[in-house]
Amino acid sequence: MSLSEPRFDLGLMASFALLALGLALIGVYGVVAYAATQRSHEISIRIALGAARDDVVRLLARLA
Numbered sequence: 561m562s563l564s565e566p567r568f569d570l571g572l573m574a575s576f577a578l579l580a581l582g583l584a585l586i587g588v589y590g591v592v593a594y595a596a597t598q599r600s601h602e603i604s605i606r607i608a609l610g611a612a613r614d615d616v617v618r619l620l621a622r623l624a
Contacts, residue, residue: 596620 596603603616 592620 603619606616606619
């Protein structure tokens, strides 16, 4: 048995893992962007009233 078969299998699994990670990141970004869009009016009012950037980021993180 040569070493090329396990190496190929490992490369194939690694590429599928990277593809899955990329799709998961795109999904999380989509959910956060959608939540931010839905609450953009509230976020802009909070910023206008002087909310700290950390508070706004924490609000968006809690939405997702």
